[in-house]
Amino acid sequence: MREDRTFKIVRVAGLAFFTLITLFPLYTVVISSIKPLADVRSTFHWVPSRITFAPYADIWSTIPLARYFMNSLLISLGATAISVFVAILAAYAISRYRFSGRGVFSLTVLSTQMFPGILFLLPLFVIYVNLERAIGIQLYGSYAGLIITYLTFALPFSIWMLVGYFDSIPRELEQAAMVDGTTALGALFRVLVPVSMPGIVAVAIFAFMTAWGEVLFASVLTDDATRTLAVGLRNYAIQSNVYWNQLMAAAIVVSIPVVAGFLALQRYLVQGIAAGGVKG
Amino acid sequence: MGSTRHKKPESENRQVRQRSDEHVFPKARVRPQIFPYLLVLPALLFELLVHIFPMLVGVGVSFLELTQFYVRNWSAAPFVGFRNYLDGLDPSGPIGGALAQSFLITFAYTVLVVGGSWVLGISAAMLVNSEFRGRRWFRALFLIPYALPVYVAVIAWSFLLQQNNGAMNTLLVDNLHLLKERPFWLIGNNAFWSVVMTSLWRSWPFAFLMLLAGLQSIPAELYEAASIDGASRWRRFRTITLPLLRPVNLVLLLVLFLWTFNEFNAPYVLFGQAPPATADLLSLHIYVNSFVDWNFGLGAAMSVLLLLFLLVVSVVYIRVLRVGGEGDA
Numbered sequence: 001m002r003e004d005r006t007f008k009i010v011r012v013a014g015l016a017f018f019t020l021i022t023l024f025p026l027y028t029v030v031i032s033s034i035k036p037l038a039d040v041r042s043t044f045h046w047v048p049s050r051i052t053f054a055p056y057a058d059i060w061s062t063i064p065l066a067r068y069f070m071n072s073l074l075i076s077l078g079a080t081a082i083s084v085f086v087a088i089l090a091a092y093a094i095s096r097y098r099f100s101g102r103g104v105f106s107l108t109v110l111s112t113q114m115f116p117g118i119l120f121l122l123p124l125f126v127i128y129v130n131l132e133r134a135i136g137i138q139l140y141g142s143y144a145g146l147i148i149t150y151l152t153f154a155l156p157f158s159i160w161m162l163v164g165y166f167d168s169i170p171r172e173l174e175q176a177a178m179v180d181g182t183t184a185l186g187a188l189f190r191v192l193v194p195v196s197m198p199g200i201v202a203v204a205i206f207a208f209m210t211a212w213g214e215v216l217f218a219s220v221l222t223d224d225a226t227r228t229l230a231v232g233l234r235n236y237a238i239q240s241n242v243y244w245n246q247l248m249a250a251a252i253v254v255s256i257p258v259v260a261g262f263l264a265l266q267r268y269l270v271q272g273i274a275a276g277g278v279k280g
Numbered sequence: 281m282g283s284t285r286h287k288k289p290e291s292e293n294r295q296v297r298q299r300s301d302e303h304v305f306p307k308a309r310v311r312p313q314i315f316p317y318l319l320v321l322p323a324l325l326f327e328l329l330v331h332i333f334p335m336l337v338g339v340g341v342s343f344l345e346l347t348q349f350y351v352r353n354w355s356a357a358p359f360v361g362f363r364n365y366l367d368g369l370d371p372s373g374p375i376g377g378a379l380a381q382s383f384l385i386t387f388a389y390t391v392l393v394v395g396g397s398w399v400l401g402i403s404a405a406m407l408v409n410s411e412f413r414g415r416r417w418f419r420a421l422f423l424i425p426y427a428l429p430v431y432v433a434v435i436a437w438s439f440l441l442q443q444n445n446g447a448m449n450t451l452l453v454d455n456l457h458l459l460k461e462r463p464f465w466l467i468g469n470n471a472f473w474s475v476v477m478t479s480l481w482r483s484w485p486f487a488f489l490m491l492l493a494g495l496q497s498i499p500a501e502l503y504e505a506a507s508i509d510g511a512s513r514w515r516r517f518r519t520i521t522l523p524l525l526r527p528v529n530l531v532l533l534l535v536l537f538l539w540t541f542n543e544f545n546a547p548y549v550l551f552g553q554a555p556p557a558t559a560d561l562l563s564l565h566i567y568v569n570s571f572v573d574w575n576f577g578l579g580a581a582m583s584v585l586l587l588l589f590l591l592v593v594s595v596v597y598i599r600v601l602r603v604g605g606e607g608d609a
Contacts, residue, residue, distance in 0.1 A: 007513065014407045015418055018400075022421055025436045025481065028447040032439065044440075044450040086322045093319035105320055112331040114538045114590045118566045119583030120334035122576055123341065127334060152330040155323055184315065213429035215545050216567075230431050244439055251432045262427035263420050270493050 033248035040244040055249040059236075062246055068232035069254065075146045075228060076211035083151035083158060083207045084200060090155075091162035092188050096171070106163075113156040117216050124149065125220055141223035149217050154207035161206075165199035166192060201268040205261065212258050229254045335587075342581035348574035357577070364581035379582060381557075382565040385472065389561060390540045393479045397536055398529075400480070401487025406517075409495045419492070426485035434549035437478040441465035441550075466550060471559035479546045483539070487532060494528035495521070530601055538590060562586055 032040050033055055035048045059065050093099070094106055128139035139145035173195065174187035182190065193200065215230045222228060233254070236247040262269075342364055344350075350357035370376035404422055408415050425433055440447040442465075449462040465474045498521065506516045544563035547555050553572050555564050566586070570579030 011407050011412070014403060018404050018407070018422055019418070021481065022425060024447070024451075025433075025440055026424065028440045029436045041445055043454075044445050044447045046447075046450070086326065089319045090323040093316040097316035097319075099313070099316040102316070105324065108332070109323065109327055111591070111594075112327055113535075114542075114587070114594060115331055115335060116542050116563060116566070116583050116586050116590075117544065118563050118570070119338045119580065119587060120331060122570060122580075123334035123337035124330060127329070127337070148326065149330055152326045155326065159323065209427070209429075213431060213545075215431050215548065230429065233431065233435065244445070247435060248439065251435055255428050255432050258429060259424060259427045263423065266420065266423060266489075270489065270496075 029248045035245050055245040059246045059250045063235040068229045072228040076208050078147040079150035079211040080207040083154045084204050087158035090159050094163045095166035109156050150211040154210045158203040165196050198268045198271040338580045342584050344577045346577040364578045368582050382560045382562050386562040392476050393540045394536045396480045397484040397487040400484040401491050404488045405491040423485050425482050430545045433482045434546050438550050441474050467556050469558050471556035475547050475559045490532045494525045498524045
């Protein structure tokens with residue numbers, strides 16, 4: 001397409017605008033994380049009077065950040081792995097089979113997306129507590145409870161996107177494998193899954209980010225031993241004074257895994273959305 | 281609705297399958313009933329445990345007077361019929377009045393955040409849609425707010441919106457001299473704009489991502505042909521871009537609407553359990569009623585009302601705009 005001069009000027013101005021609004025909070029966080037405590041408590045200055053990396057060392061002792069980090073990692077990885085696996089199975093059924101109840105199932109799963117979390121938070125808590133009493137599986141305050149909860153948060157979107165993705169892949173691929181005597185499940189995991197990797201990676205990123213960032217359920221369903229970052233970071237502010245510089249340093253540290261992963265894999269995400277969901 | 285988005289390929293697929301089934305899907309033919317159900321079973325069980333069943337319990341609780349006196353002993357909570365609902369829906373009473381207020385605030389907040397996200401998203405997507413140097417870097421940069429954990433994004437804003445040591449007041453008062461006094465952002469009337477800005481900053485990159493994916497699926501030849509015919513840039517946007525983005529837009533706006541209307545994280549992390557009256561969003565309002573005032577029955581009734589509202593809006597939206605073609609739902 002012809003790129004006229006006006007458009008180039010508009011593009012430079014527009015990109016400058018978007019860069020500024022994106023960087024303003026990010027810069028504030030980064031610069032405040034290397035300021036001494038006295039500086040972040042007084043009027044904000046764009047250039048620090050003194051640079052210190054002490055906040056990055058102190059964050060680990062002010063609160064048990066390492067434990068929160070491990071908890072978040074275990075729970076998010078667990079939820080991601082199971083939800084991707086479950087979503088692949090369900091999406092395969094919806095994409096490749098016509099069975100009665102198929103429409104109802106898709107609609108039900110999708111509509112759970114609009115449930116206000118607040119509506120089922122308390123009942124879920126009560127169910128977990130009672131399940132433990134009844135069958136002895138500890139769900140409240142355990143990794144398993146939060147993993148199960150989070151994996152369902154990602155399921156509707158994951159299934160919906162994978163159905164779109166699988167639909168775009170010709171059946172002949174699996175059929176060829178089945179002629180060779182592979183079972184339907186074998187065809188799914190040996191043929192369909194490998195060619196659907198961009199879509200699956202996109203779904204996995206989404207599931208991981210959902211779990212890593214969730215606040216409401218984590219605040220009710222975890223105890224001191226299983227507390228995640230989303231809840232634990234608040235402890236920098238709970239003590240009588242707020243350690244703003246440490247809070248900002250911790251915010252950066254806990255963001256690095258997801259932001260790095262997201263940016264490294266974002267082209268899969270765009271491909272996955274383009275091939276799956278967005279097609280309409 | 282997801283099932284018929286691909287009307288055409290599906291019918292083609294079906295023909296292909298009918299022809300080849302006899303040879304290639306022997307298992308599926310012998311046990312056509314069981315296998316697909318086994319595949320969806322795990323998803324179904326998890327959804328039942330975490331969503332469907334708790335939701336039904338929640339609906340049950342909404343008919344009880346479940347206050348702090350009965351929290352330890354649920355079965356003793358008196359059945360009160362629709363009283364929680366009547367309290368919530370009566371705009372002249374204290375409970376209903378506060379709920380109506382909260383609803384209006386949430387509505388205004390949702391319109392601003394969803395509308396703003398779309399406008400910013402489509403603008404940025406158009407800017408980086410064509411090839412230029414550094415394009416990859418801008419695309420990655422714009423996605424960072426969305427990639428951040430929600431609470432990190434909100435914590436960043438809660439810091440820069442501090443009255444005495446926040447960057448916003450340094451920018452507006454000391455650098456740009458737009459204001460004389462350093463305003464409070466997190467209490468009073470400004471709180472509404474604070475939560476709008478925070479949510480908008482985090483959600484526009486999602487619109488950007490979806491719209492960019494949509495734009496890239498539009499063949500460049502269409503624009504070239506229109507250019508040769510002398511169509512202006514604005515005309516090309518109206519006659520090519522917008523119509524072809526329609527499927528993306530329909531889904532994007534619905535998803536953004538549902539997320540934004542249910543938003544809990546931004547007001548909770550910004551304001552804690554005592555939000556200023558102007559930023560009393562519904563999810564937090566219900567949370568305070570349930571977990572701070574210990575009135576679970578009322579909170580559950582409010583949640584059910586919220587769910588019904590979202591359900592009605594979504595169904596009308598899907599029917600009127602025919603999201604997903606003919607629809608079998």
